[in-house]
Amino acid sequence: MALKTPGRYLDEIRARDLRIFYRGRRFENPVDDPIAAPAARAVADTYAAALEPGTGMAAASPLVGEPVNVSNLLWSSRDDLIARVKWERLIGRRTGRGALRSPGLDAINALAVVTHACDRARGTEYHARLVAFVERIQRDDLAVSGAMTDVRGDRSRRPAAQADPDLFLRVVDRDSKGVVLRGAKAHQTSAIHCHEHVVLPMTCGPGEAAWAIACAVPSDAPGITHIFARQPSDSRRAEDAPLDVGLPAFGGCESLMIFDDVRVPWQRVFLCGETEHTQELVRLFGSFHRFCYGGCKVGIADVVIGAASLIARANGVADSRAIRDKLTEMVQLNETMYACALAAAVEGQPTPAGTVIPDIALCNVTKLNVTRFPFEIARLAADIAGGAMLTLPSQADLEHAELGPLVTKYMTAAPDTPARTRMALFRLLEFLTHGSGAVYFLHESLHGAGAPEAMRIQLRREIPLDPFEAAARALLAE
Numbered sequence: 001m002a003l004k005t006p007g008r009y010l011d012e013i014r015a016r017d018l019r020i021f022y023r024g025r026r027f028e029n030p031v032d033d034p035i036a037a038p039a040a041r042a043v044a045d046t047y048a049a050a051l052e053p054g055t056g057m058a059a060a061s062p063l064v065g066e067p068v069n070v071s072n073l074l075w076s077s078r079d080d081l082i083a084r085v086k087w088e089r090l091i092g093r094r095t096g097r098g099a100l101r102s103p104g105l106d107a108i109n110a111l112a113v114v115t116h117a118c119d120r121a122r123g124t125e126y127h128a129r130l131v132a133f134v135e136r137i138q139r140d141d142l143a144v145s146g147a148m149t150d151v152r153g154d155r156s157r158r159p160a161a162q163a164d165p166d167l168f169l170r171v172v173d174r175d176s177k178g179v180v181l182r183g184a185k186a187h188q189t190s191a192i193h194c195h196e197h198v199v200l201p202m203t204c205g206p207g208e209a210a211w212a213i214a215c216a217v218p219s220d221a222p223g224i225t226h227i228f229a230r231q232p233s234d235s236r237r238a239e240d241a242p243l244d245v246g247l248p249a250f251g252g253c254e255s256l257m258i259f260d261d262v263r264v265p266w267q268r269v270f271l272c273g274e275t276e277h278t279q280e281l282v283r284l285f286g287s288f289h290r291f292c293y294g295g296c297k298v299g300i301a302d303v304v305i306g307a308a309s310l311i312a313r314a315n316g317v318a319d320s321r322a323i324r325d326k327l328t329e330m331v332q333l334n335e336t337m338y339a340c341a342l343a344a345a346v347e348g349q350p351t352p353a354g355t356v357i358p359d360i361a362l363c364n365v366t367k368l369n370v371t372r373f374p375f376e377i378a379r380l381a382a383d384i385a386g387g388a389m390l391t392l393p394s395q396a397d398l399e400h401a402e403l404g405p406l407v408t409k410y411m412t413a414a415p416d417t418p419a420r421t422r423m424a425l426f427r428l429l430e431f432l433t434h435g436s437g438a439v440y441f442l443h444e445s446l447h448g449a450g451a452p453e454a455m456r457i458q459l460r461r462e463i464p465l466d467p468f469e470a471a472a473r474a475l476l477a478e
């Protein structure tokens with residue numbers, strides 16, 4: 001059976017010998033270290049959910065002839081796309097983080113289209129290699145990251161014009177066996193918790209063949225080092241005070257992933273030097289990932305809205321018209337993001353590669369809303385919560401022999417919500433909107449899958465204004 005238990009997944013990652021550093025020290029393993037463990041559990045939840053009926057996280061794959069985790073599925077129908085929006089929301093809601101294998105999912109689906117096109121144009125053999133890779137990750141239920149973002153140095157310069165050519169990941173050597181990679185990928189979601197990385201290039205032009213590299217690299221390949229990112233309030237995880245963490249069960253993580261002369265055999269290479277295909281790869285990967293935010297960020301927002309509503313109850317103002325209006329506005333904003341993603345799925349189209357992809361323009365509209373609405377939802381939640389969300393005493397004070405009764409007395413508001421529950425609600429909301437969770441609910445909503453300008457540029461390309469001008473001209477009274 002292709003579906004793995006979460007326990008087996010965690011054991012496999014625990015057993016990997018990865019070089020991961022956090023604040024200058026090396027993690028013994030990324031599963032049990034208290035700073036990284038919540039993110040490992042969030043990836044594990046994608047395994048757990050696939051074994052639960054009704055989640056939509058397992059689907060039949062024609063490639064292997066049995067149910068596979070949808071995190072590794074090549075989409076073959078609009079229903080796959082619609083289902084994706086729904087399971088992304090479900091996992092966002094149940095973890096407060098999201099389905100952390102999604103960058104890998106977007107990477108394989110983008111590569112399916114582009115390798116097929118490249119083979120047709122150039123007579124290369126990339127598509128069959130990609131399909132063989134997908135078959136393996138499906139059969140072995142592997143967690144796969146999607147690694148596109150180069151560190152990029154001076155943003156105004158192209159790869160070859162950078163002071164240091166390694167600022168975009170590149171091929172530094174090649175022989176009959178394969179290629180050697182050097183450089184770094186930034187902000188890599190869950191890469192430390194994956195079995196495989198799918199490496200993708202950013203857009204390359206003529207003369208930039210060395211940087212036009214797409215391939216799959218096992219996460220324990222020699223030469224890879226991760227520098228694990230700090231997040232706001234991350235050290236609370238090591239303080240043995242789950243109430244102060246806010247969301248102790250799950251989390252997320254990013255790392256700066258450095259490739260120091262990493263060898264990749266040819267059968268794992270999916271593009272090497274074909275610069276003319278990189279722009280389409282960026283368009284598809286970026287747009288697919290923007291599409292998924294209309295599910296996963298919506299799921300996190302479900303939790304934010306729920307926490308705000310419960311805080312209103314705990315504060316004794318749940319029946320206030322003004323509070324209910326704010327909660328309704330939060331729901332409206334959230335469902336708008338969801339509706340856009342569903343529309344992108346419904347308008348999906350088949351590709352010559354045999355896969356089906358969401359509507360690219362609507363993927364970008366979805367993400368443009370996501371760059372703004374979670375911020376407004378967070379603002380409304382903060383409005384409802386009041387100041388205590390960020391001025392609250394600690395768990396240690398609540399449990400202190402002398403201070404505890406005072407904290408309980410002064411943190412109690414509506415009589416039917418215990419002080420500890422009210423404090424836990426404030427902390428959950430604090431985590432999602434100001435703490436580690438804000439990395440995903442807010443900053444990733446803004447920058448993940450590209451800064452907002454990238455969506456605007458894409459939208460201008462996808463939806464030219466000429467037909468609208470023609471429509472206006474046709475109705476002119478002149």
Ligand SMILES: Cc1cc2nc3c(=O)[nH]c(=O)nc-3n(C[C@H](O)[C@H](O)[C@H](O)COP(=O)(O)OP(=O)(O)OC[C@H]3O[C@@H](n4cnc5c(N)ncnc54)[C@H](O)[C@@H]3O)c2cc1C
Pocket residue numbers: 103146147148149151152155156185186187188189190254439440443444447448449450451452453454
């Ligand atoms: C939480 C999180 C998770 C992520 N996960 C992944 C992942 O799993 N895999 C992955 O590959 N990437 C990932 N990313 C990276 C994400 O795609 C990038 O953050 C995004 O593309 C923006 O790039 P940047 O952060 O380098 O910002 P920049 O590109 O530096 O953007 C900063 C500002 O500069 C502007 N700008 C940039 N270049 C120019 C220019 N030439 N001219 C004028 N203005 C310019 C932008 O529009 C923006 O306003 C993640 C990011 C975050 C925050």
